[in-house]
Amino acid sequence: MKMREKTHELPFHVVKRDTMPFWKSMTIRIVAVVAALLLCSVLSVFMINANPFEFIETMIDGVLGSSRRLWKFAKDASILLCIALAVTPAFRMRFWNIGAEGQTLIGALASVGVAYYLGDHVPNGPLLILMFVASILAGAIWGCVPAIFKAKWNTNETLFTLMMNYVASGLVAYFLLLWTPSGSSVLGALSVGHLPVIGHEYLLLIVAVLVLTAIVYIYLHYTKQGYEISVVGESENTARYIGIGVGKVIIRTMIVSGAICGLAGFLIVGALDHSVTTTTVGGMGFTAIMVSWLAKFNPLVMIGTSAFITFMQQGSAQITTRFNIDSAFPDIVVGIVLFFIIGCEFFISYSLKFRESKKKGEKE
Amino acid sequence: MSKPVALELKNVSKYFGSLAANKNVDLTVYRGEILAILGENGCGKTTLMNMIAGIYYPDSGSISVDGQEVVIRSPKDAFRHGIGMIHQHFKLVDLFTAAENIVLGVKNGQRYNIKEVNRKVQELADKYGFNVDPKKKIYEMSVSEKQTVEILKVLYRGADILILDEPSAVLTPQETDKLFDVLRRMREDGKSILIITHKLHEVLSISDRVAVLRKGEHIATVDTATTTASALTEMMVGKKVELNIKRPEPKNTCDRLEVQGLNMVDAEGIKVLDNISFTARAGEILGIAGIAGSGQRELLESIAGLCHPVTGKIIYHNPKTGESEDLRDKDPVAIRELGVRLSFVPEDRLGMGLVGNMDIVDNMMLRSYRKGHSIFVDRKKPGDLAKKIVEELEVATPSTKTPVRRLSGGNVQKVLVGREIAASPTVLMAAYPVRGLDINSSYTIYDLLTEQKEKGVSVIFVGEDLDVLVELCDRILVVCAGRITGILDGRNTTKEEIGLLMTKTETSAETEKKEVTDNENA
Incomplete structure (x- = not known):
């Protein structure tokens, strides 16, 4: 008999799971969030010398502590949700649009531009409509340029949309120079083009985004165009097989996607900032991608995920102020929580199978 | 031992x-x-x-x-x-x-x-x-x-x-x-x-x-x-199975699809279809035999309007209007608009014929969702169709809301063939429809194809199991490297004859000829 070299057994190996019932996968996700928060609390003990309960309490207090904080939370979550809604149609089509930042910014710029040039000549009502149209157009153009290149020459949409962000921010910088004679590049709040205030200053914005959520949900799930988006996303070959013009759908969907970004830009200008800077969107165009992914591209679930991410950001910002520590700490907290959430998806799809002990095997 | x-x-x-x-x-x-x-x-x-x-x-x-x-x-x-x-x-x-x-x-x-x-x-x-x-x-x-x-x-x-x-x-x-x-x-x-x-x-x-x-x-x-x-x-x-395929004599045949001199080159400039000409008749099953990748896929996709040959004609004789149309440069939507009822069961079921992550109802919609002017999709009719197919073809599935990728290969194929037949086609093309299917499902599919043939549909069946081709088809067209090397009568051929034609390239045909002349000279 030949001598065989010995290979050692693995202690465990990875096996694919069956699809889990919804409650079970949700439990795993909740456990992951709790575990992440526990880890953050422990970290807080070592890094900022706070007791863990105080840590979590501060977070909650930062969001729910006063009605002002609550409104701010609702406002931030709404803007984030609005941009996340914008990227979702493209993502469902497997078109990796990471240019929401630029598409929103260019929408905001268009709004400010209209208000800047026409503010003195047009009454507020028509002016708002013009701003609205201009923002949507600008966003749509920003969205559809990469789509045209993708459809005609199969360029990489990720790089292209990313680059368009820099073009947008460059344009904003240029116009700011143009509009501020002193060269300070800081444009004061415009006195015109304000959205009307209903009830609370943020209420209109929040309601508008919630209505938009419902519209996007219906568009994606119940219309023919939404159906085409899903087919193209799942399989271009199937789309070809039933005669869907793949290029046409890509361009059309990116126009929709860009237009909603433009709308977000309009809302930021009309309801909140009344001005524009190169950092108006402040990275929300990228955070929105996470919101959309975490919700598995379902607009209704995105209400929850955008609220969750905003909660984490605002809560940890409160920790920074209260314990007077570096603002990098909130980033660490958000990072840890996201890592746990995304990591737990592995345990939802797979399980680890440990080896039974050798002795037991021999007994049989 | x-x-x-x-x-x-x-x-x-x-x-x-x-x-x-x-x-x-x-x-x-x-x-x-x-x-x-x-x-x-x-x-x-x-x-x-x-x-x-x-x-x-x-x-x-x-x-x-x-x-x-x-x-x-x-x-x-x-x-x-x-x-x-x-x-x-x-x-x-x-x-x-x-x-x-x-x-x-x-x-x-x-x-x-x-x-x-x-x-x-x-x-x-x-x-x-x-x-x-x-x-x-x-x-x-x-x-x-x-x-x-x-x-x-x-x-x-x-x-x-x-x-x-x-x-x-x-x-x-x-x-x-x-x-x-x-x-x-x-x-x-x-x-x-x-x-x-x-x-x-x-x-x-x-x-x-x-x-x-x-x-x-x-x-x-x-x-x-x-x-x-x-x-x-x-x-x-696990139980006794009857292993024979019915092959009724074709009735009321007439020319339905005439393919004339199709030529096509692929992206690398290689000839994938080389002067393909044949006629598919209503009421018969035309088999296509050949080694995988001999141009079968390109041929069917050309007829379905998914790719377009450089030269040649694909003439469809419409049984309703009596008119004839060239389909060569038309896309699937244009073909349907002409009133051509062409059904196609492609080789790649979950990658082309169906969407794996969608449920049975949404997959039924693929063919019909465009109907009507409403901007909303109608899921009621596809839902009824899905139920009907699940019942009639005995698709094993928890419900019509189950993503098709979770079904077994045989059931996936039943869903696809069921949808294609439900469109009451006049031409039904099926590429390797029993690949990966168990014996019982395979015979269900053969029976469905034969049933369509008896209804007067022109069935084109691309197969790989020569035994089945010989038992099922009325005529068998053999392709090799994009060329037709023979059209045989399914009732009077053997799989050895088909096998020889499957590898008969132009060069081997020439050597054969040369050998014949050499022998004559000797």
């Missing part, structure tokens, strides 16, 4: 989710024998072999080689124990020669010397009667030559237990016979050969013993000499 045991599996199980791909399988392989692993698609043959070859790791159970328990964590481990697998899909570097591919990744401490390798490969080839040139590049090779290289690769590494996964699937009957001769020679040399197959006549002609698997379980291992095809089928399926 007095032969020594080469490989022994005890209680081997492998689960994918809750699905048992293999459940407590025991298997013994002796030195110097050919063991056929027989079972329907999805019964766990390939999974079992993959565990022996180190691609999967068993969840429980043990594997012994030469009586010693071993742990196989990777194909490298498998090679160390002398186990080599020849997969269905070849893993070769196109730009390398046969010998370069064979030596790739072999570490034996010696300096790389291609001349020495060439010599050794040639030696191995001569020993077992392979026909191969070690210096030939892979891209110049036919499928059967590539397979030879794969086998030599495994032998070169010193494997004495060889696993072949459906080796005859890509071969013509003649090439299969040659391969089997080689395998017999290897057996004489004391090698153990495991051959996965679901073709009964192959099992009976080549193997010494047959291990039958059903739904992941090992049913029995029997001596080939003492068994019969029907006994094996019964073991495979």
